[in-house]
Amino acid sequence: MGNINSVVIATGTHGNEFTGIYLGKKFEQFPKLIQRPSFDTRVLLSNPKAFAAARRYIDKDLNRCFASEDIKNPQLASYEDILAKNIYYLLAEESKHQQQVIIDLHSSTANMQLTIILGSKHPFILQLAAHLNAIxxxxxICYSQPTRDSNFLCSISELGFAIEVGPVAQGVLNAELFQKTEALIYQVLDYIESYNHGIDQPQTSTLTYYQYAGVIDYPRNEYGEIQGMIYPQLQFRDYEPLNPGEPIFLTFDGTAIAYQGTSTVYPIFINEAAYYEKGIAMCLTQKKTLEI
Amino acid sequence: MGNINSVVIATGTHGNEFTGIYLGKKFEQFPKLIQRPSFDTRVLLSNPKAFAAARRYIDKDLNRCFASEDIKNPQLASYEDILAKNIYYLLAEESKHQQQVIIDLHSSTANMQLTIILGSKHPFILQLAAHLNAIxxxxxICYSQPTRDSNFLCSISELGFAIEVGPVAQGVLNAELFQKTEALIYQVLDYIESYNHGIDQPQTSTLTYYQYAGVIDYPRNEYGEIQGMIYPQLQFRDYEPLNPGEPIFLTFDGTAIAYQGTSTVYPIFINEAAYYEKGIAMCLTQKKTLEI
Known part of the structure; x- marks a missing residue:
């Protein structure tokens, strides 16, 4: 693979995830912070209208609009469908002529810390992830094996990934998390700069990552209404082992509901606000290691 | 004052504050939980459309629509204006014939713990607040002296107050806070039951409360855009003393901004998501005591 020519930092793909949006505004005000000698970096505010409304989206979730079959479908014409097509053609066109990394910045109400969500197992991205994990x-590091082509914005480039930081409420800036995310972005940019100069990073031979293994919905009644909450002791325990038989929900009438699986899993996105409507109380992952 | 005849538990006055909304659904499913022999209790889901959209409001903040001059103004015809008039005429009509307590349930992304927001200094409400504070x-306990007639829903009754619980993200249930709020409501209902039976509560002669003394906005540029965040060490420090010269904001370029006041204050609603659009980064209060 040749040098990286360009980095796009996408922010506000969800309009109420302020950490990335205001980081992007900072970078536009002080562009030297993200400039590195060997490649261009720029900020893309993905959904300005949703940001102006301080909402995740206007019509539908933009970060589920990038499957290539949907991009090609002229019947899909909601605000976010149109926006996705614009972003796709802009970035896909650029990617034809250069190696472009896309970093899509998100935040979560779950305790995701600083999560790198890999859309692929491209060797460069795996090395970058291993480097960040080590320092x-x-x-x-999370990996979601797409069942069909990915519908995430960062999937436009094979060198794309998302960063998910939390816990932070929607529509809020948390200074500590803002600073940690900012430092992480500089670590990404510095890694790319070193790569372009052929400087070897200290080799990390083993990468620990969390692979998606399904989702669990809240307990609901026949009308689809939620009947319980994340069990108090599970709240904010993302990435910690969950064993069969351990409680995951507390129903409104005070009954604990246990995890029914047959093996230990590592839940993430526990109690993510935006996932109530998607029928997801948490995502389950398996902890894996990979030799790279 | 005679006996209390009726209690209205208002929920979902803001549609993305789930704690109160799902507590209300629990009470409707298990009505005995809020039944007491000497008075009626019922749940009112104030803004069902905003709840269905998981948003604070559809057109405007319902909990700023209850000033009596606005209720009488036929020009005000947004969704929430109409809703406010409906709720006002319903509850005000009922209050003519009975002593009605209104409890309006809210949640906050700030660390408000369990805050009783008094709309008046009615002796019964002060005694109730002192009792809750003691047990x-x-x-x-917060008190906001209205500069004109209050625009809060709970102001419909002179026996109205709001409960503000946090920290919890919008659109999320936190089981621990849900249970604490539930227990608090039972303490309120039990107090009213005792009052109706003429049973003396242990007298609390001194009430400590926090009186509103103004608000502080985020640092902004000439376009109104936010230029900084709550200072990391101030985040979640609601109700703790803030002294002149102590930092309250961190600008995006890393500069601390100090509190410019001349005396110690007690900030609350620090980094409340819904107040970004209102130009409020925190509310300042003074700590007071009252002999009752």
């Missing part, structure tokens, strides 16, 4: 104790 | 260590 930054808050970094966790 | 429940999480309870704080």
């Amino acid at each position: 930054n104790p808050d970094v966790r | 429940n260590p999480d309870v704080r």
Whole structure:
């Protein structure tokens, strides 16, 4: 693979995830912070209208609009469908002529710390993830094997990934998390700069990551209404082992509901606000290691 | 004052404050929980449309629509204006014939613990607040002296107050806070039951409360854009003393901004998500005591 020519930092793909949005505004005000000698970096505010409304989206979730079959489908014409097509053609066109990294910045109400969500197992991205994991104790790596082509914005480039930081409420800036995310972005940019100069990073031969293994919905009644909450002792315990038989929900009438699986899993996105409507109380992952 | 005849538990006055909304659903499913022999209790879901959209409001903040001049103004016809008039005429009509307590349930992204927000200094409400404060260590009492007639829903009754619980993200249930709020409501209902039976509560002669003394906005540029965040060490420090010269904001370029006041204050609603659009980074209060 040749040098990286360009980095796009996408912010506000969800309009109420302020950490990335205001980091992007800072970078636009002080562009030297993200400039590195060997490649261009720029900020893309993905959904300005949703940000102006301080909402995740206007019509539908933009970060589920990038499957290539949907991009090609002229019937899909909601605000976010149109926006996705614009962003796709802009970035996909650029990617034809250069190696472009896309970093899509998100935040979560779950205790995701600094999570790198890999859209692929491209060797460069795996090396970058292993490097970040080795130098930054808050970094966790997740991998979601797409069942069909990915519908995430960062999937436009094979060198794309998302960063998910939390816990932070929607529509809020948390200074500590803002600073940690900012430092992580500089670590990414510095890694790319070193790579372009052929400087070997200290080799990390083993990468620990968390692979998606399904989701669990809240207990609901026949009308689809939620009947319980995340069990108090599970709240904010993302990335910690969950064993069969341990409680995961507390129903409104005070009954504990246990995890029914047959093996230990590592739940993430526990109690993510935006996932109530998606029928997801948490995502389950398996802890894996990979030799790279 | 005669006996209390009726209690209205208003929930979902803001549609993305789930604690009160799902507590209300629990009470409707298990009505005996809020039934007491000497008075009626019922739940009112104030803004069902905003709840269905998981948003604070559809057109405007319902909990700023109840000033009597606005209720009488036929020009005000947004969704929430109409809703406010409906709720006002319903409850005000009922209050003519009975002593009605209105409890309006809210949640906050700030660390408000269990805050009772008094709309008046009615002796019954002060005694109730002092009782709750004495038996429940999480309870704080706030008082906002209205500059004109109050625009809060709970102001419909002179026996109205709001409960503000946090920290919890919008659109999320936190089981621990849900249970604490539930217990607090039972303490309120039990107090009213005792009052109706003429049973003396242990007298509390001194009430500590926090009186509103103004608000502070985020640092902004000439376009109104936010230029800084709550200072990391101030985040979640609601109700703790803030002294002149102590930092309250961190600008995006890393500069601390100090509190410019001349005396110690007690900030609350620090980094409340819904107040970004209102130009409020925190509310300042003065700590007071009152002999009752």
